[in-house]
Amino acid sequence: MKAVEITEPGGPDVLVLAEREQPKPGGDEVLIKVMAAGVNRPDVVQRKGLYPPPPGASDIPGLEVAGEIAEVGSNVDAYKVGDRVCALIPGGGYAEYCTANVNCVLPVPNAMSMEMAAGIPETYFTVWSNLFDRAGLKSGETLLVHGGSSGIGATAIQLAKAFGATVITTVGNDEKVQFCKGLGADCVINYRTQDFVEQVKAFTDGDGVNVVLDMVGGDYIPKNIDLLAPDGRHVSIAFLGGPQVELNMLPVMLKRLTLTGSTLRARDNGFKGDIASALKAHVWSLMEKGEAKPIIHSTFPLSEASKAHALMEESRHMGKIILTVCE
Template sequence: MTLPTTMRYVDLPSFGGPDVMTMASGPVPAPKAGEVLVKVEAAGVNRPDVAQRQGSYPPPKDASPILGLEVAGTVVAIGEGETDYAVGDKVCGLANGGGYAEFCTLPQGQVLPWPKGYDAVKAAALPETFFTVWANLFQMAGLTEGETVLIHGGSSGIGTTAIQLAKAFGADVLTTVGSQAKAEACVKLGARRSINYKTEDFAEVVKAETDGKGVDIILDMIGAAYFEKNIASLAKDGCLSIIAFLGGSTVEKLNLAPIMVKRLTVTGSTMRPRTASEKRAIRDDLVASAWPLLDAGTVAPVIHGVFPIDKVADAHRLMEDSSHIGKIVLTL
């Protein structure tokens, strides 16, 4: 296969609102040692993309400045080194950047096969949320069968993935959402109780739903605005796992005593700065534990909206509006 020398991609000439993004033409990237080059058929849209567009989430120095952290498509070239994949394979993967383009390089340790029966849109909706949920909920917080977990933002891409995986591994799932429609969607996905934070106090509901014990783990993307109630909602030896700060990152006048009294763990992480070996370890766990669930149809991505790449501004507006349930995907 003869590859083109140029490709279309989403350019970010300046920071700002969705309309600062434009379609541009540039060189096709060459895969370095340990990388594969993918002809992109679909790319997922994620909140870090919005933050990068706004100027608050710069890419690592060695990453592509092009937006986009997850893609699905066909392997068209392979860099030096051993690989489990061959030219022609249908793959999806976690990109360090460069996903909003016709071609994207992926480190080999961040590449995954399409699950059985999947198309590009469904495959592109997997990597970012599955890497994030697996690393934070299972590897770091150690969720196990029989535990109770509270998942904030249950209707988001992260939330819909976390609900399904937690349920599949035998956890009791509670979640917070902002509307009745979102609450109903989360219950269908496996949540025992979906709490509307606009009309209910989630800490009070958690207390009632757990007979005063509290939950074992909280997966939180809100941050400061929920911190005190999160601490109050955790059971003894519980863990608060923070993955984003949609409600701010600074907490003032915080009483730390409950953390000591209940022997709590507070942890957090971001995915993009992790090393290649750390991401490979997450990928290997996903292949062993989560991909069989996708192959079997036990777990599946929830797709809310699909946009052609030249409508990327509309996709970002939908993400910022937060009215979606599940994932937003671009097609090329």
Template sequence: MGIALPDTMTCVEISQPGGPEVLRATERPAPIPGPGEVLVAVEAAGVNRPDMLQRQGRYDPPPGASDLPGLEIAGRVVAIGEGVMDWGADDKVCALVAGGGYAQYCTVPAPQLLPVPKGLSMVEAAAVPETFFTVWTNVFERGALRPGETLLVHGGSSGIGTTAIQLAKAFGARVFVTAGSADKCRACEELGADRAIDYKTEDFVAVIKEATGGRGVDVVLDMVGGDYIARDIEIMAPDGRHVSIAFLHGPKVSLNFFPVMTKRLTLTGSTLRARSVEEKGRIAAALREKVWPLIGEGRIKPVIHKTFPLARAADAHALMESSTHIGKIVLTVEE
């Protein structure tokens, strides 16, 4: 079922590995939903660091996924594959996808769809899936953050960081973040962070030791890696959990494991893109139950830094690489 669809669509492809300039608008056949999938007419698509890594040739899409970049979208259902029962034509949805988001149309496994949260625009809804899926599964599932505990987030002004601050505060945690300027730190504290630490002028280890009376933090969400991991371990509380989701400073580290043993720490991490449809569907269901009501009440909202039309995806990537943004960068898509 659905509406009459064009045979072709505009999309943005990676012409070759390289800088933002290798992103090229082109025409391709419009995708057709297979069994268990829906086709979404994309109105907005989020821009994320994994898109940049893929563009650079450092993060291949999983087997069977589109080679087009783009991991999160918002739009309207326009066609439904065999066996899909829970969605209908013209439903407003947002979704996590394994690729293909930089396009006018994108197929999505039905379990990965979510309704556009109450009160959000399509641009805001497109900024939700990748960061909210990532924060939920890493902070609240792998990191097991509980009310009354303390969370440290590196990269507090990023899309992941601004989401983690709001979710952790909504669920009763104390939040520390690091960020790279006074303006970014101010923005993090306005979102609810108890203390934002400018890593260019302050030592986050010393700040957290003083602020916690030497106890440290219960959970660390780390997208920096490298030398940060040893410093994180130094300020983790007994039975703390360290969750790695990216390695801006590199994946290889030298660690003293003695405090890991004496403080009974857990070091873990995850990636999201290659996980199964069933796993992503389970995360989607948890978000719909636990988080969507908070968004509907206005207690949590994605932070949008800037939007670009789809054809200017290269400019969006250049902005993300500059690290001057606070929150999310989103592409807007016209039919």
């Protein structure tokens, strides 16, 4: 099969198309003929040599795919050959075939394209786990999500609105402001021209927000803490601005705040399976009605994975970047 390899740590040009042996599914796995694969920030970090795959995972990048089941393991009875599925995987997505644990596999929502379905697993699993399971976002609460035009941000806006929350988000230009407003965000702040702390306080009449979903880290964290209302929850899922920060913990005590965070890739398949079940129960109907969906910015053929990575690092995209693989 054809697959994208990382020849050495470095820039996008270290991604090359190569021949690899087709993987075999284990007893609890399915083999997927990959039609499309999502490109995510962790893939870029892995390419740079800073995010190695967990033990036992493929060294081929790619954490989410959509395609058709080509083979099922001996213990799998929930799916059959030919089923249209999407899957969260710990690696191996930039390839014509990949294996996935059956717990992390979901049917493609009705009438959804493979390119769009490939944009579901990484972002929807991450947002559901962190925003609803970990942060406990509820109807009537207010969410601040940084990076609203990213795949994670677009998903968070849609799901938070679908479940009755008010959404504030930050973006880096006016085009992204309009993009996020189109997704339903109630307040969109251009952080390059506006002070997001002042804007959030003005929008909430000084009450602050109940939940912050943060991908920036660095000096954003104390600002986020300042904006949290009593009993607020701060969830870190990435550190584009760096993980090191100096904090005054007194507001955490006085406002009874919760500071938490998580990564998903290394979690066990049982944990991921619980998220998959929650998504199937609570989100799949929204997608089948068109009330939530992955937003696709652009697609590239598998052979142009390096161009897809270059686009992601430029941060010009709004929504997901997808690799098309097999017809």
